[in-house]
Amino acid sequence: MTPSLLILTDFFRAADQALAYATNLAGPLGARLVLLHVRRDSLLDPEMFTGELSDLSKEATALALSRVADNLAVPVVVEIGHGRVAFAVADAVSRHHPLLVVLGRPDYSATPDQLVQTTALDILRTAPYPMLIVPHSVASNAMPRRVLLAVDGEDFTLGLHAGAIRQLVRMLGVELTVLHVAPDSAAAVSEEQVLNSVRRTGVEIDLPAPLHFRRTVATRPADGILQLAQSRDTDLVVLLARPRSFWGKLFHNSVTAEVLLHSTVPVLVLPTIA
Missing domain, CATH: 3.40.50.620 (HUPs)
Known part of the structure; x- marks a missing residue:
């Protein structure tokens, strides 16, 4: 098909x-x-x-x-x-x-x-x-190569969409950087824990390069994501939208909503099961 x-x-x-x-x-x-x-x-x-x-x-x-x-x-x-x-x-x-x-x-x-x-x-x-x-302000339609995947370190699954997302990142041959935003350095989970939460989805299978890792400290996660999204080495931001983001009374204060409204680069939102 x-x-x-x-x-x-x-x-x-x-x-x-x-x-x-x-x-x-x-x-x-x-x-x-x-x-x-x-x-x-x-x-x-x-x-x-x-x-x-x-x-x-x-x-x-x-x-x-x-x-x-x-x-x-x-x-x-x-x-x-x-x-x-x-x-x-x-x-x-x-x-x-x-x-x-x-x-x-x-x-x-x-x-x-x-x-x-x-x-x-x-x-x-x-x-x-x-x-x-x-x-509306995106100036280039070039293929996204440098992709920033923002995760919280908790396990997640993409369900029926996992295969399509693996196909997408593989065929585009992207360089995938996993970003973890922590409120302070003492509260940060380990790099290995964060990377393993991504590896378990199989998203990185057949990528041309291994996963990269970045961590930033910010009181508000959206601020940390947006700061790196605006850097010149990011073509695309990938966000995980967990079910609680959809139904919470403070949806507009969620990380997903804020990054969607203010990112200067395209944003790919992946609904998760967990």
Whole structure:
């Protein structure tokens, strides 16, 4: 079965940037693109009041999607969904089983974090699935080679997604650095414990180089991750979204949510079972 990447588009800048990034990924992965536009007319839409929504007619939307598809250098399937985006994505995922869901992150710099109800967070709550979020400001669509995997040292499993993620990192030939952020040096778990939590998933199998390890001390884990994510030797940040992150009352204060909103490089979110 040909692998696929599911791309959300609304024809705005952030979505266009995500599409360009995903198109470059599709080549080495031998993947096709599933280009999904959702007509967002639900009052439950998380960006109905805080984000830009396309108001194109159904006919104009179909024509715009056709033009976008015609300009892509990889195989593409076009679909139009309706209603709440998270539900439309869940439906498309159930039929196409993509490696990843890819979407752009608009510019939220003028909006307080507490008021940002992003599509990415809504999807993670409603239908957790491996998701790549591409910031609107990403300047390069080059393949990610230097990948920063942020972990907490606790064991985790990726469940049904483990094989797809191993395929992704292997085919891209990434250099994987495992990052552990500790509140202070005395509280840090051992390097071996952190690396073993990753090795047990099999993610590093067949990588061209062994796992690297970095530790940083920060009172707030998101601050430590964002600091290293902004360095010039990081192309992609990988986060683990544990189930407790989805349902907690303080979801917007979670590490996942904060890094998603503020990272200057693409972020791959991997839902875990534990």
